[in-house]
Amino acid sequence: MIDVFLNYLSDKFILSEEESYAFSRVCTIKKLRRRQYLLQQGDVWQKNAFVAKGVLRTYRVDEKGTEHIMQFSIENWWAGDRQSYHSGLPSAxxxxxxxxxxxxxxxxADFxxxxIEIPKFGEFTRSLLERSFIASQNRIHASISYSAEEKYADFTKTYxxxxxRIPQHMIASYLxxxxxxxxxxxxxxxxK
Structure with a gap:
């Protein structure tokens, strides 16, 4: 699966053998079974996670026990909790x-x-974070101004x-x- 990640990077910028090796040395593979957690509320998030295979959902549970899905991550997408990652605080x-x-x-630390050591990787991750921020802004806009029909149309366009692959009740929660x-x-x- 590290090859999937290296191929993903190679599609974004030219990657030398030495740079590929540098990534291979620090990457580990985590296999998750369906319904298994990559991160649980209260844990501190200290890694970067690239989805090589499968679908993940990022969600939180409110005080009434209702789940609110914030994001789905599919193949070639990233997952994680940026706030916990940067602050060192427990994840919500x-x-x-x-x-x-x-x-x-x-x-x-390796990431x-x-x-720094591979400037084109640093440029790529900055660009990725910018696109992620823009996607978050668009999602907020959609959630406060779109009709239910428009939200679903936007979802099917994005995903x-x-x-x-996702249960209907989870899509509804996300929307x-x-x-x-x-x-x-x-x-x-x-x-129609």
Whole structure:
């Protein structure tokens, strides 16, 4: 699975053999079974996680016990808790595998060092964080201004290949709508 990660990086910038080796030395593979956690609320997040295989969900549970899904991470996406990662504080989130998954993990200290030693990697990660920030802004905008139908259309555009891999109630949680509303929307689309 490290090869999947190295191929991902090679698609983003030219990677020498020496640089590939530098990544290979610090990467570890974590295999998760369906419903197994990569991160649990209260733990401190200290790694960077690249999804080589599978689907993860990042969520938190409110005081009433309701789950609120913040993000899905699919193949070639990243997962983690940036606040815990940078602050060293316990995470408020859980990250769970929705299907069997393989994750490439890089410890924070090694990741930070590689960003300095391989400047094009540092440039890539800065660009990745900028795109992630923009995606978060767009998600906030959609959640406060889109209709339920528009939210679902945006979801299927953002995640075109995974609507059949995620349970409907989790998609509804991510969108901030009821499962019944999502079912109605999907039925309307199927009739068209």
């Amino acid at each position: 989130f859980n990250i769970e595998a929705l299907e069997d998954a393989e994750i490439v993990l890089i410890p924070k 930070d060092r590689l960003e 075109p290949d995974i609507t059949n 901030g709508i009821s499962p019944e509303t999502l079912s109605r929307i999907r039925n309307q689309i199927a009739k």
